[in-house]
Amino acid sequence: MPPSERLRDHVGQGATTVAAHRTRRRLRADRARQLADLLRRQLLTDAFPDGALPHEDALAAEYDATRNTVRQALDLLRAEGLVTRQPGVGTVLATRKYPHGLDRLMGLAETLHEHGRVTNEVRATVPVPAPAPVAERLRVPPGADVLYIERLRRLNGVPLSLDHTYLPLDTGTALLGADLENNDVFHLLESVTGTPLGHAEINLEAVSADAHSAAVLETPRGAAVLMLERLTHLADGRPVDLEFIRFRGDRIAMSGLLHRSA
């Protein structure tokens, strides 16, 4: 008996006809989501090296699922923008998702170096008076100028993230003449200060892309965005870099290792 049937039996016992119908529909949706989650994982770990997923029948057999469930699961992945379905070809990878390390404080070019070349389109570099929450975190007087940098970051030409960066003016000014198009700010900060970075407080959220971010990132309006807020300190404790980074949800995943003991 396939697991969908077993699950149905298990949950549906004693249910009325209408309730049983609802339960079946729910379980089909659950099964599709379960399968989509397993396939998402396979896609992320390059389990389909030529980018083509097995045929629906093969997936149905492998995952002990109905063809309907397989189709629903593939529809979910398509809605996420991960795969496209081509007539006569089948289901193929639409976009690769790259793993951004969560275990160590790293810049984008650094964490993705084995996947290709990161380039940055610098959309703005301009001193602005620090708004109170920026001033407080960068430990500068409120209203004092900080350097604001806005970059669209690409991997091998493909948009990955839109970054808003605030730097205190003392270190920031030294970055004005630097090659921001081809370097991580982390790398430049360590170069100009002669001090290694120490730690960063990070905050990760899932948000929907507003119309404007979506246009810049070349993704549909409302698409899921992985939003990283990060306050980075030099090894001597000085806060030097406050960033608000919008990663395209279909192109970046964060991966790391957590330990139980503190």
Add this chain to the structure above:
Amino acid sequence: MPPSERLRDHVGQGATTVAAHRTRRRLRADRARQLADLLRRQLLTDAFPDGALPHEDALAAEYDATRNTVRQALDLLRAEGLVTRQPGVGTVLATRKYPHGLDRLMGLAETLHEHGRVTNEVRATVPVPAPAPVAERLRVPPGADVLYIERLRRLNGVPLSLDHTYLPLDTGTALLGADLENNDVFHLLESVTGTPLGHAEINLEAVSADAHSAAVLETPRGAAVLMLERLTHLADGRPVDLEFIRFRGDRIAMSGLLHRSA
């Protein structure tokens, strides 16, 4: 000169009229997003303890922005479901966002204990034949039964996450009689095995809620979801718990500390 003007001057120099117009529109959108990011941070850190944001004029003055920019920023936060705007009252917090620790391996009830009570609606507990990617990660023979658990998790009655969990049957069976409604699986696993958890491989992604997950989580279809895949091992190295967790993007943020040196 307000920073929006300065930014405009900086970028707009030498632009044609049409290009200048486009640039101005772009910069207004950029400014709104910048402000929304700062306010999102304030919301997350409870900077408005009574849940009411300052009046638009006050925000405009504080952030040196136009009222138009303030309105656009508030619209972005409203689109995310973080605030609502009430006539005569102003902008108020719609939902609290809770920080889930990223520094230590913790269950939901554990990480949120100071914010209230986590309860779990157990939607399914059923043995299923392990699909290949599950079998491989849990180190059981492909097709061997594993325990599948599906839970809707709430904090103080409010839906936070939809969790799919796969457990090897040896430890899983011991959980069948346990109080899954009021306990983290982590806590139960440590109890029944008598072994502390060791580490977990995690993967974090932003995805859009499919229709069915959205309905279960009581959030709009397509809403941003923070998706956590987590394979947890006992301290002796045995993998014991593979989870696919969908957190509502408007209710959970992940926060932690990263270090530069490995």
